[in-house]
Amino acid sequence: MSDVEHAAEHHEALTSSQYIQHHLTNLTYGQLPDGTWTFAANAAEAKSMGFWAVNVDTMGWSLVLATVFFLIFRSVAKKITSDVPTGAQNAVEMAVEFVEENVKGMFPYKNKMVAPMALTIFVWVFLMNAMDLFAIDLLPEIAKWIGVQMGANPHEVFFKVVPSTDPNITLGMAFCVFILILWYSITQKGPIGFIKELTMHPFSSKNVVIQTFFIPFNLILELPGLIAKPVSLGLRLFGNLYAGEIVFILLAIMYGAGYVFASFAGLLQIFWALFHLLIIYLQALIFMILTIVYMSLSYQTDEGH
């Protein structure tokens, strides 16, 4: 397994903590405080670039995977037939049917966007998560090799390949969902209805004075609930995949600690990868289902809480 060699190589050059650090740092492109636009050489430099910097690796893989998703589904959609389906059409239809069923079950309203969005989320997040199954050092080493060819310091070429281990990516999707939650809440319930939902529950009274008194408390209870939706949505996915990747990194370090540990690590890695298959699928599913549920909640006009 190439991992063994890679890990061993690393150990000559890096300590374990440096190895972990290296794996958890994004390839960030941005402007340094001195004004030059460049790739960050280390985590501190990346931090100093502030908000207007881009994690080229995760963003890039995210776009690549989304394009893969789109091209596969588009090529099937182009020559789709209602006759007996074959090959890729089967797989694509399976995914579409699965998503459609979920949407039908949880979102009983008329909306042309929710189902395609759910499909996008499901397949895209699934692909992003599945990047975790590549040998942990494989793609970073290739990136390092290319970086070195282009004259970079090998220790400064960072490369995270799992987009969903970058909170920017997961929160980016979650915020989009949040914007849609707000949009549909306001358009479906009306601005007043939406504000009422935030201020008139859970404490309510027929008496106007008492109701006014309750408003701040209701806001305190309801606003965090609203904001928790996108944050929990994004951070759940991030946390699960980040934790999963750290386990893979730790196992990779074990490869460098002698044959006994290496073989044990190999066994563990197989188990973890198998378990991870479940997480990959499950987290994609959870992200999709929660999105559908949130959309459904923002459509719900009756006030039965």
Add this chain to the structure above:
Amino acid sequence: MNINATLIGQMVAFAIFIFLTMRFVWPPIVAAMAERTKRIADGLQAADRAEKDLELAKQKVVEQLTSAKKEAAAIIDSANKRAIEIVEEAKAKALVEAGRVKASAEAEIEQATSRAKEELRSKVVVLALAGAEKILGSSIDQNAHNELVNKLAAEL
């Protein structure tokens, strides 16, 4: 691990891919699947209908067979009746004919009998006359004894 513009990049990318999926991926696939569902449903319905039709056709065949059999039986029945009728008619005709033939034969026999009687009678007269002549030794005057002779002949 810093929050940076990647967040916005992902939001934009997400929006774009939602749009692309909504526009170019979802509708044709769902339409094709719905069409297939409809076709399968139609096919099943058609199969059902065909089965029902078959059942009906079978029923019809049975019905037609029974009615044909009935008809055939009726025809045979009437033919039999007709045959009996014909035979009866023929018998009746034959009886009539036989009666007629018998009657004419009887009439003929009657005639022949009476003719024979006549002949016999006339011959008896001649014989009687001849016998009387011989007995008397002389000729009998035909005219004188004619009445007597005739009386005799009529008595025979």
